[in-house]
Amino acid sequence: MRIKKTLLLFMSLFLIMGLVQVPANAKAASTTLKLGVNDKLSAIEAVSVKGTYYVPLRKLADELKWTLTGLTDGIHVAGGTGSLTLLSKDGGAVLKDGTTVPMSTFVQDGKLMAPLKVSAYLGYSISYAGDKYLLRVKDGSALLTDAAYTDKYAAELKPKAPVVPVTPVTPAEPGKPGRTVYLTFDDGPSATTGELLDILHKYDVQATFFMLGNNMNEHPAQVKRIAKEGYGLALHGVTHRKEKFYASPAAALAEMSGANATLKKLTGVSTTLIRTPYGSKPYFTKSFRDKVLTQGYHLWDWNVDSYDWKYKQNSDRIYNTVMDQVNKLKASKTNPVILMHDQKATLKVLPRILEKLKKEGYTFKLITKDMEPLNFWKDKR
The missing domain is CATH 3.30.457.10 (Copper amine oxidase-like, N-terminal domain)
Structure with missing residues (x-):
């Protein structure tokens, strides 16, 4: 026995x-x-x-x-x-x-x-x-x-019906060319980040958050929830003020390092993924990139701009702007990197965009440090 x-x-x-x-x-x-x-x-x-x-x-x-x-x-x-x-x-x-x-x-x-x-x-x-x-x-x-x-x-x-076993596909590897979406949100966290996360959770969608140091300090619980639920953690500087961030290469590095320190304090982890305020062109020139990227950071911009910051409550305009750009990328089998913002106005149109993209067969993945960065300077560091 x-x-x-x-x-x-x-x-x-x-x-x-x-x-x-x-x-x-x-x-x-x-x-x-x-x-x-x-x-x-x-x-x-x-x-x-x-x-x-x-x-x-x-x-x-x-x-x-x-x-x-x-x-x-x-x-x-x-x-x-x-x-x-x-x-x-x-x-x-x-x-x-x-x-x-x-x-x-x-x-x-x-x-x-x-x-x-x-x-x-x-x-x-x-x-x-x-x-x-x-x-x-x-x-x-x-x-x-x-x-x-x-x-x-x-x-x-007892199972109701048999299924055909699937072949594992590594999530970090590119999906079907042009059919993998990298959804990104800038300027958070905010007072409405919780509602944004609820929407992402409902549609089971992954997204990467480029967050500001000042906002992380104001909304620490939101940062912790973003980390806890497995979304992508990335940096957007501290102030989002052009005259401060772009005052010098050293100032830009100090903002990214400061934001990273805040992220580490709140979540226990840091990141190497960054997006500069207003995008990297024209201000994030070679001297800035040499100063910041040599410290191990990876620079990301976007190839689909939702203009949600501009159109605000005009959901139809935001939706059409996103889908027009996504459809153009589809022809060249280019994966969309979509820029949106962590703001209340975006919540209204986001479900409609997610439903459409999922219906068309797109999958959503996180940006990771081992991917080749997409930025306006074509700087692959």
Whole structure:
């Protein structure tokens, strides 16, 4: 009996770590499974890819109250009894002790899918029984046994229809040419950032925030939420005053460094992604770029200007401006980098733009430090 229990323990551990493949003839290998979280059946569906179950990372984080922090090279995940960093470009995961383990992610229907085994590294246990359609993640608060759980939810657990397993695609790699959107917001955070984040969450859209140091100090809770929910963190200086930021190359560097210090203080992380006030041309000349970019910063402008700062409440004008530019880029298979602003007026038109882009098959990704910067000077540093 003791030998049998030991064997089952090892098999469970291997399954959790993804080292045992789900048998090809198992029902779960060609279907999605509904994920159980402790004693409840969640709305999360896990999909099997080559024997490993993947779930939408953000939805799993919401269920388990994890903190997601967007980094320039991946996403930091903290929760349960541990933490790890999911690296971009299929770089694996860096554990709390510095060990790197293999782990792939991919995007499906605009959602970042991560292996369920992420939870095992954070102190959770995972139960799987293909014949009972059981896939469950739990911590010490779970009261039901697996048998009691499957009895309780037997009718809901059985999949309604099979799905075709997808092939993982690294989220940091370019998607279909011209069909990957990099949505960016300048000048935040603001009093309405929470509403903006609610919209992004509703549509499950990723975006990068180029924030001002002064505004981060005024709205620290918004900065923390942006970081916690895994959006992109970037800098826009401190003052947004032309005469101060562009007073000298040293002044520009001081503003970016100051904004970075504020970001680090509020979130525990810093960034190398920057966008200068009013865009890099004509003021951010070579002497400025040499001063700032040699410190490791990466300069980003845009190729789609929403002019939401100009048209304000004229939602139709903003919508048409964005879509006209996006459609022109589509012809050359160029990915749009859309400039919008963290302001109340933008909230009215944003859902309409997101719905249209998603309907046309666009996916949304974060700007990261390993991407080639898009800026008006074509400076690739």
